[in-house]
Amino acid sequence: MVAATTSALPAQAQAVQQVRVDLGQRTGEFLGDSGGVLYGLSDEGVPSDNTLEPLRMHSINQKPPAGAQHPNGDALVVAEPFFRTGGEYIQMNVQDMYAEWPYENPGGVVPCNQVCFDDYMTKLAWVVDQASRSPHADRFVYVPFNEPDYIWYELGTGDEAAYRTRMAAYLNHWKQAVTYIRTHHPGARVMGMNDATFRHRNYTDFLTFARDNDVLPDITSWHQLPSDSLDPASGNYFRTTYRTYRELERELGISPRPININEYGGNRDLTVPGQLVKWTAMFEEAKVAAGGKAYWTAAGGLAGDVVQTNKPGAGWWFYKMYADMNGGQTVRVTRPDTTTVDAMEAIAVMDDRRRQARIVAGGTASDFDVVVDGAGAFGRRVNIVVSATTWSGQNSDAGPPEVLFRGDVTPSPGGRVTVPIRGLDRAGDGGANADLMAAYEIVLTPGGKGTGAPVSRPWRAVYEAENARITAGTVRTQGTLENWNGAPASGTKDVGSLNQADSAVTFDVTVPVAGRYRLGVMYGNQTGAHSQQALTVNGGQARLVDYEATMNWTWRTRADVVVDLVRGRNEIRLGKSHPAVGTAVGEATLDRLDVERVTPPAPRLYEAELSQTTGPVGFAYDQREQSGSGHLTLKRGGEALFVVYAEQDGYYDLDFRHSASRQGAVAEVGLDRREVGVLRGRPGGRFWDGDRQRLFLSAGVNRVTVRATAPLRLDRVVATQATGPVRSVEAEDAVLAGAAAVRSQVNASGGEFVGGVGNGAANSVTFEVLAERGGEHMLVVHYANDERDTGHPYNTDIISRPLDVSVNGGASVRHWFKNTWSWSNWWARGVPVTLEKGRNVITLFNDPANGATAPDCPAPCRPVLDSGWAPDLDRFEIAPIRIS
Structure with a gap:
């Protein structure tokens, strides 16, 4: 449990370590x-x-x-x-x-x-x-x-x-x-x-x-x-x-x-928020740049923090916490342990212009308190928001940091606030050490005026594979201090060699109520193709769980399966075989099992005062009906940037809460640096007004901006999943030219895909789209690409493949598609296209003549940056970016 208390409340039953933050002791510009x-x-x-x-x-x-x-x-x-x-x-x-x-x-x-x-x-x-x-x-x-x-x-x-x-x-x-x-x-x-x-x-x-x-x-x-x-x-x-x-x-x-x-950093540190905070805190304390997390894996993913092309992992969210400290001054942080390697670290800043303090702490499996002195600067009441992000693996995305506490507290007479951090996991086998891999963000602002949304967290538990019942498998240690160049593992162990007929890992899972639960199986699969395991719940009907390929056995991703569990104890078995389904294909290494109760998708709330801002923007905490602790005051040219997360490609309603004294358009709404709509002032009614934009968002993170064209107050943005006109086209149903051909692959949509595209514009895929109105659309390409280079001792030299996209015979635009680790892994990337009202023809190809080349260079350089081939193509989705 995480809560905010003051020294006036009863002391904790057990003494815990404390990190102390003194907001009055500045140590320099962040x-x-x-x-x-x-x-x-x-x-x-x-x-x-x-x-x-x-x-x-x-x-x-x-x-x-x-x-x-x-x-x-x-x-x-x-x-x-x-x-x-x-x-x-x-x-x-x-x-x-x-x-x-x-x-x-x-x-x-x-x-x-x-x-x-x-x-x-x-x-x-x-x-x-x-x-x-x-x-x-x-x-x-x-x-x-x-x-x-x-x-x-x-x-x-x-x-x-x-x-x-x-x-x-x-x-x-x-x-x-x-x-x-x-x-x-x-x-x-x-x-x-x-x-x-x-x-x-x-x-x-x-x-x-x-x-x-x-x-x-x-x-x-x-x-x-x-x-x-x-x-x-x-x-x-x-x-x-x-x-x-x-x-x-x-x-x-x-x-x-x-x-x-x-x-900087060992492989065990990369993608792990609780490890990354230790490095970042040292560099920030010394006011030096750190321009390179070490390159232990593959290019193009920010050292594993970006999954696929647009999806954030937990490490990405940690660096977003760090980036959000921009504009403040660092303050004195006193750590409880200055000698142990794997000990808690913290960074803290005070931003006088924003009237905000931000603290990022983590790197310990133990409970701890963050003791903040100088909180009286925020007034008689202090609003505190505590969020956390913990390791999600190197190739499975993570949603925004989970809010653990949101509310107002009263500082002690001396201006002290104590924030107890009591961990992310509320159930499980007790061996996950997820807290060791977590980073926590604490934001303090003036309180007492706003109306904070209640914190609602689904029930969740974590179970380590090495603590389960293991048959014909091997427990291996990964990513310890002694093996700092080894990839991290939850709890520093995993279970591999599950390749015998009787190999199995059986978890005893206890849940509070009967119902639907999501099993997140964190695994590695180095077979180069999809693999499987046989899943049974409480000895019931067996089914096969599919695992897409990963870079290697220790490169983690997650497979989600929804099951029905009974109240109390449940037995969940993942095995190599089962009489009802036979022997599973391939092999997988198991790291941990995340168990979460399935709940209806909830809207995501983004408070304006916590957004990234540029230009003439002020911060106010004086409206009783404001959401959260405050709001923004934007003058002409001021901008707020919201990082809006989408679980999947599709439509979302974005509700903007704002206030303006001017009638008509007062702000431009942008999506990924393209204008998609406006906010309008309607003075004379309630103080807070609202506008809704239904936009097509890409799976992962999206940049939603509000840029003022007239003065306005901006309170919040709420994103809710919605529906809209999305057309789907199978690649094998398109018109194929040249060497482009339909091929079979069991994991492709409909069991077929199109290969042989590229190596010249004549080898292409073409399909028609009827647009109800002209304008920007999103073309989502489902593709596979496992082109690689050879020979590097420890880097996996993956190669991206380009796709030239031409609409109605016009000039093509080139987009790059990252390696998917296997020709049987089908990923998606959205690219914008502009359509005319009515009939449109979209052609996809790869013409090497469109690629960038370098002049003659001294051997053994690489003057050509394109192999000539496009990725394999499975299916396409196309939809207007904005429909209301």
Whole structure:
């Protein structure tokens, strides 16, 4: 249970750890630079703009133009989507021009000799030529060498004589590379030395030489992994290293450089909110940028935080919490444990303009209290909203953070408020440790005026597979501190090798009332195709549960099944076989079982005062009929951005509650940065008025904006599932041309799909649409794509495939479709098209002539960015984006 109390209420029965937040002790402007990622973007639109803009990322780390290290992630390709969604600069690892890992050394010796360096300089010159002519030239930052302590120079050696020889070679090469960049790309910034591990010796020699030869980096960088620390036994991975580096600058008389930790975190940390808060808190405390969550998996998904193309995982929602702190000042946070690695961390800000405090805390399996001093600044009553997001796996989406508490409290006479955090799970086997993987957001605002919506949470329980009854299966440990490069698992264990005829995992599940329940089976499936298990409930009729393929056995997604359970104990068995259904296909690793009572879909409430804002926007807390604790006052040009979540593609009613003194249109409503409607003032009636827009939303997150064209007050947006005119077309029923052909696949809609599309405009799919009125429509493409590159030691080099879309014979528009992990996984992506009233003809193809190519580049670069083929096509849905 989570509640807000004050010191005047009875003490908890058991003492718990406390994190203390002092709103009166400011520690500097909130930087917000720790949400970056390495190879997080792969292509135009992958991931979607909807998933980028709300995170307010400052910097990312990508390969240089036509780099051979990976098949996608070209800095020039992803520059446009990154910068149009608010990004500040892109780092380019110049050595990613090479194809191998570690990078091939043309000279064949350590340190990199003249043959090696001449080859490198040829590549560097080409990269500089391309980047300097880009329209975004001033927003690229060069990283000349990546991990020189490990690659080409091996500066981590304990042999002092070898170190001196190697360091001398490296420093000479650094000077030549930086001089070339600054000569041929005036004003360009460079970053270094970018070691894999911070070593005092290395950076002392590097900074001394760079100072004396006028080649200091504009930004200092290194990588911070869990095992690479001056204080590895504590939870202060970065803090000790940071203090050591700043002292080194002072000793050398060097002005403080901006710092960018452009690779951080172990695989066990990625996608896990409770782990990510620990890293982010350290970086924010030091006011440094962290431009790269480590790249342990695959490109194009923000290190696993974006599922498919537009769906957020729990890690995405954590970084959204972090981004929402923008505009405030950080305040003093006192942690109860400063030595243990897996201990609680927190970030807190006070925003005087918004009259809001925001706290993000987590990373512990134990109950804890957040003690807030200085809350009296909000008045006699303080409104508190507590929300939480916990790990959802790397490839299963998560809804918005769950609201655990919403209400007003009275601070103590000294201005203190205590917020007890008592966990997410209210039932289960007690071994899930979901709290350890969770992050909690606490928002404080002035209270006493608004009318908060009651908190309603469906009954939920979590059961760990390793705690169930296991037959012919193996329990494995995953993602522990000792195995920090292993992928995370709920409870740090899973059950695999469930491939024998009698293999089974049997859960004893206890529920409070009889009824319909949703079983969320979290699993991994590395078979490359759909697999199955036989499900029985209380020994009843068996059925097969389908599991789509995942990247590997430890890459988690979720399969949802609805079952009827009896009150009290239920036996749920997932097995390899059952006499009634036979032997299941394939194999799966089981991690945990989420059990949730099925309830009717509820509207989602988005309070305006908690939205992201730009321009002339004020915050008010003075209307008794306002929803929540406050509302916005927007002047002309002021904008509020709401991140509206949709469980599935389809229509939703968006109800806007607002007030204006002017008759007629007072604001433009936008969906994904396209205007779709207006809000109208109707003075003379009730204070709060309303407008409804029925819009087609894409599954996942959608950007809904309200931009004032006249002064208005904005209170809230409520999103409710609705219906509308959606037409569905099977790909096999369309007109096929050239090599496009109908093929069979059991998991495709209707058992058939169309392949062979692309490799020329003549190989196409065409269908007709009758539009009741002209305008923008959403075309949802259900597709599969498992094209891959080969050979990288630990990254899965997936490749996106493009689809050219032409309407009524007009110029085509190209959209990219991310890898689906298997040719039998059918995902969906919506793309906008503009139709005329009446009959329209839509043609889909892939003409390589429409793709971007790079000029001749030094081998082994990748000058062509398109394989020529389109994804396999299953079916299409098309609908007007707005119908009322």
